[in-house]
Amino acid sequence: MKKIIFIxxxxxxxxxxxxxxxxxxxxxxxxxxxxxTQDYIGRGSWRGVGFDYxxxxxxxxxxxxxxxxxxxxxxxxxxxxxxGNVSLSGIQFRYINSFPIHGNxxxxxxxxxxxxxxxxxxGIGTTSFNMRTEMGLFQSETNxxxxxxxxxxxxxxxxxxxxxxxxxxxYYTIFKNSKIDAQGYLTFNVGVAWTID
Amino acid sequence: MKKPIFKKLMxxxxxxxxxxxxxxxxxxxxxxxxxxxxxxxxxxxxxPFKDQVTFAIxxxxxxxxxxxxxxxxxxxxxxxVIITTILSNMxxxxxxxxxxxxxxxxxxxxxxxxxKTTVISCGGWWDYWGGxxxxxxxxxxxxxxxxxxxxSIFITLWDEVELNGPDDDSVAPKWSVAINGLLQGSxxxxxxxxxxxxxxxxxxxxxxxxxx
Numbered sequence: 001m002k003k004i005i006f007i008x009x010x011x012x013x014x015x016x017x018x019x020x021x022x023x024x025x026x027x028x029x030x031x032x033x034x035x036x037t038q039d040y041i042g043r044g045s046w047r048g049v050g051f052d053y054x055x056x057x058x059x060x061x062x063x064x065x066x067x068x069x070x071x072x073x074x075x076x077x078x079x080x081x082x083x084g085n086v087s088l089s090g091i092q093f094r095y096i097n098s099f100p101i102h103g104n105x106x107x108x109x110x111x112x113x114x115x116x117x118x119x120x121x122x123g124i125g126t127t128s129f130n131m132r133t134e135m136g137l138f139q140s141e142t143n144x145x146x147x148x149x150x151x152x153x154x155x156x157x158x159x160x161x162x163x164x165x166x167x168x169x170x171y172y173t174i175f176k177n178s179k180i181d182a183q184g185y186l187t188f189n190v191g192v193a194w195t196i197d
Numbered sequence: 198m199k200k201p202i203f204k205k206l207m208x209x210x211x212x213x214x215x216x217x218x219x220x221x222x223x224x225x226x227x228x229x230x231x232x233x234x235x236x237x238x239x240x241x242x243x244x245p246f247k248d249q250v251t252f253a254i255x256x257x258x259x260x261x262x263x264x265x266x267x268x269x270x271x272x273x274x275x276x277x278v279i280i281t282t283i284l285s286n287m288x289x290x291x292x293x294x295x296x297x298x299x300x301x302x303x304x305x306x307x308x309x310x311x312x313k314t315t316v317i318s319c320g321g322w323w324d325y326w327g328g329x330x331x332x333x334x335x336x337x338x339x340x341x342x343x344x345x346x347x348x349s350i351f352i353t354l355w356d357e358v359e360l361n362g363p364d365d366d367s368v369a370p371k372w373s374v375a376i377n378g379l380l381q382g383s384x385x386x387x388x389x390x391x392x393x394x395x396x397x398x399x400x401x402x403x404x405x406x407x408x409x
Contacts, residue, residue, distance in 0.1 A: 026211050049219050051212035069216055073224040080401045087401045089236040093226040134226055136235030136377055137347055 025052045025156075025166050027191025031070045033096075034184040040131065041094050047071040050170075050189060052104065060108040065101070066123055066150075070172075070187060072096035092135045098185070099128040100172060102150055115158040119168075123150040127174050129183060144179040148172060154189065162195045231390050234378040236397045240404060244356070244371040247408040251293050252354075253301040256280055261310040261351075271309045278388045279307060279350060279395065286399040291407035303354055303371070310349040311380065317342040346380040350391065352398065354405075372405060374398040 029048030033041055048071065054064035076092040102123030109118040127148040132141040154168015167190055174183040227233050258271040258279060270276065283305065284294060295301050354372035362368075376394040380387060399405060 026215060028215075047219055047222060047224075049212070049215040051209070051215075067212065069219060071219065071223065075226075082401075085242055086237065086239045089397050089401055090234060091227070091232045093224075095224070136233050137379070138235070 021195075022053070022055045023193050023195045024054075025191055025193035026050070027052075027166055027168075027189040029068065029070060029170075029187040029189050031072065032186045032188075033072060034186060036181045037072070037096065037183045037185050041072040041074040041096055043072070043074045045070060045072045047073070048187060050187070050191070052193075054104065054106055060112065062104075062106045062108070064104050064106070065125075066104050068098070068100045068187075070096075070098045070100075070185065072098075072185075088135070090135045092133055095130075095132040095134075097128075097130040097132075098172070098174070098183075099130075100148055100150060101125050101127070102148070104152075106152075116155060117158075117164075118155040119153065121152045123152065123170075125149075127172070129174055129180060131180065142179055144177060146174045146177050146180070146183075148174045156193050164193045166191045166193045230379045230381045231393075234390055234394055235376070236394050236401065237375040237377075238372070238398055238402050240372045240402065241369070242404075246371070246404050247406055249292070249302040250407050250409045251295045251299070251301040252287060252303045252305055253295055253297045253299070254280065254283065254305040254307065255297075258307045258309050258350075261308050274384070275388060275391070278392055282392045282395040283307070283352065286396065287405075290399070290405050291409075300357070302357055304357060304360060306353045306355065308351045310351070311346060312348075313344060313346045315342060315344040348378060348380040348387075350374075350376040350394075352376075352395070372402065374402075 027050045029050050031045040031048050033044065048069065050066060050068040052064060052066040054062040056062045072095065074094050076094065078089065078091050080087050080089040081092075082088075100123075102125035104121055104123040106119050106121035109120070110116070125148060127146050129144050129146055130141065132139055150170050150172045152168060152170040154166060156164040156166050158164045168188075170187045170189060172183075172185050172187065174180075176182040256276065258276045259268040260271060263269040271279070287294070287305075292303075297304075352374040353370045355368070356371055359368050374395075376391070376398065378390060378394070382390075
């Protein structure tokens with residue numbers, strides 16, 4: 001899989017240094033639920049993907065945007081859920097689909113032409129947060145657009161003239177609104193970054 | 198020099214490809230029919246279940262939606278499974294079955310409902326082996342379809358005094374059970390699931406207990 005991504009990245013790009021003005025990255029995300037998200041789904045997720053685009057505006061500072069899709073899923077064991085005088089027993093299948101859309105500011109640490117470029121950043125924007133519980137032949141679903149932000153840190157390591165591997169982490173904070181409580185999760189990102197001339 | 202637009206968009210195209218890959222491994226939920234079985238109970242917390250001793254129940258189980266004047270009934274084999282499971286649980290909780298004309302303290306009524314749902318959608322060649330075809334229809338070259346049946350059983354507990362009293366408006370169920378699931382599999386497996394679900398209805402209703 002990684003090979004395919006590399007080949008595609010080489011195919012579509014002309015060669016230039018990563019230190020150039022713009023770069024794009026595509027990463028595979030592993031997610032760990034936190035806070036209220038963890039109360040709803042306790043399991044980590046292997047299903048996630050993210051996309052980042054950044055343009056350097058001065059020195060080590062870049063601005064851009066990021067998109068993502070993170071899927072959480074858990075099959076709860078057979079259990080009884082009681083509210084008031086009503087009890088409901090069955091197996092619950094719980095899903096979260098999170099689609100963050102953030103504007104980002106990224107600051108690159110260290111020497112600009114170095115092969116290893118650590119970075120820190122902050123994204124602010126909105127997240128479409130969808131929670132669905134299936135039980136028996138019924139389901140309940142909550143769709144919500146929330147204000148969200150995402151501090152991040154990681155590094156790029158150049159493997160070729162204009163291609164680098166990326167490893168990082170992002171902490172997503174999704175703020176409470178009238179539909180859902182505050183949510184949060186951490187993603188670990190591994191991917192590839194490239195520049196386009 | 199300006200960058201060609203297709204190069205600019207290539208990253209997004211790759212992202213879209215990744216989304217398609219992710220969609221392909223999206224979790225699908227239930228794999229077995231018994232994972233869809235559901236048991237709901239509700240009760241009147243003011244009703245003195247513990248003071249009741251005798252109960253009556255019909256052996257036939259009418260199907261909801263059929264003509265009330267000439268109702269259809271659940272098959273005798275399945276009805277026997279349902280009634281004997283209810284009897285066994287009630288007796289374990291200290292209740293005693295009597296005939297309808299023997300002035301029981303409470304009545305249990307049982308009814309069933311079966312729904313058949315047919316879904317038709319447009320599919321591709323890959324759907325062929327998993328479904329069956331309608332003849333090609335306008336605007337849909339490969340319509341495929343499937344159907345499934347769901348079944349529900351309703352068990353309701355009534356107070357004899359209230360039920361036979363003069364005021365119809367005061368009659369209300371004291372305990373109600375709704376069991377729902379897919380009617381798929383062999384007769385014996387469906388009956389076993391029904392039995393488990395009725396047992397579960399009693400397990401989650403500890404207040405159904407006679408102490409006299």
